[in-house]
Amino acid sequence: MEEKLAFVEGAEQPLSMHPKKFALWLFIVSVVMIFAGMTSAYIVRQSEGNWLEFDLPDIFWYTSAIIILSSISMHRAYLAAKKDDFNTLKISLIITTVLGIGFLVGQWYSWVALVAQDVYFVGNPAGSFMYVFTGLHAIHLISGVIFLIIVLISSLRNKIHSQNLPQMEMCVTYWHFLGGLWLYLFMFLLLNH
Template sequence: MAENYKLVDAPVEQPLSMHPKKFALWLFIVTVVMIFAAFTSAHIVRQADGDWLIYDLPSMLWYTSGIIILSSVFMQWAYIAAKKDKLEQVKLALGITTILGILFLFGQLKAWEQMVDANVYFTGNPAGSFLYIFTGIHALHLISGVIYLIYMLISSLRNKVHSENMLNMEMSSTWWHFLGGLWIYLFIFLLLNH
């Protein structure tokens, strides 16, 4: 006697997947977070030793914080415009973001000048050293972000940034927003712990 079997199509679960370049970026972001978590922890521990120099944060850090927030707004505009194939807006927004990134770096140099004018140096007291380390290492990472922005700007001028080619746009946007968020964290940390 033949038995009739009915095959039922069970839903097939798709494995979670991520482009290898995005995965590498996220691993790098986690590494950077760990580095700055270690630095901020060391700052708190070292501050408790008692020979801590009390100083005013450079006023330029307020301006650079505003610049990095504004640059993140323009970066998001570029990302949204790319998804909608508004190529002229992509070019404009990436150009402005790049300029703001460069202004941020110059602002950080000006903040260092303000620190020197206030007699706070890299050597001499750990309080000053930590400020230079925080801003210097963040600036190195931000330089990589500006280089990526320049690459994206050139790509957009060649009309290679659009809804069908979003990988680099997504990655540069993620990296830039991370760098902005990291700076805001560092600035608030310094405001509370200088």
């Protein structure tokens, strides 16, 4: 009987993950698959010809800088939450939210710049891909800003602290993913344009 108890005591704990974090990771994987498929389709369609050549909007450089700065401020917010530094947490979340909105405004102006070059959603596949890439990313970024606002409200109510981090960790993961996704798209367009 003692041998059985020793065996049970030595049992390994199964790996576990917060169910909402698991759902977030499934969502991220599906978004990666969508964009991987779209970038593959871009390369295939570009090789078929009838491809309009145009300059990428200069504002993409600025929006890329904005998204990098927002990831830095988001990471700062996360570190502050782990240390129960509530003022830095709130300020960093506000900065990240403002930068996220600034990114979206920049994306709008990138569309204005495309129209100024006579690049439209319909007419040539190159323009269509550009609008789909930036528009689909913007939709995901809008969801990220909404998530940021929810986390900001929670932090203003002092519900985010070192003993309650799952919501903050999910927001950080999603925000960094969105930033990385934009940088991937921008580099892809620079290299394949």
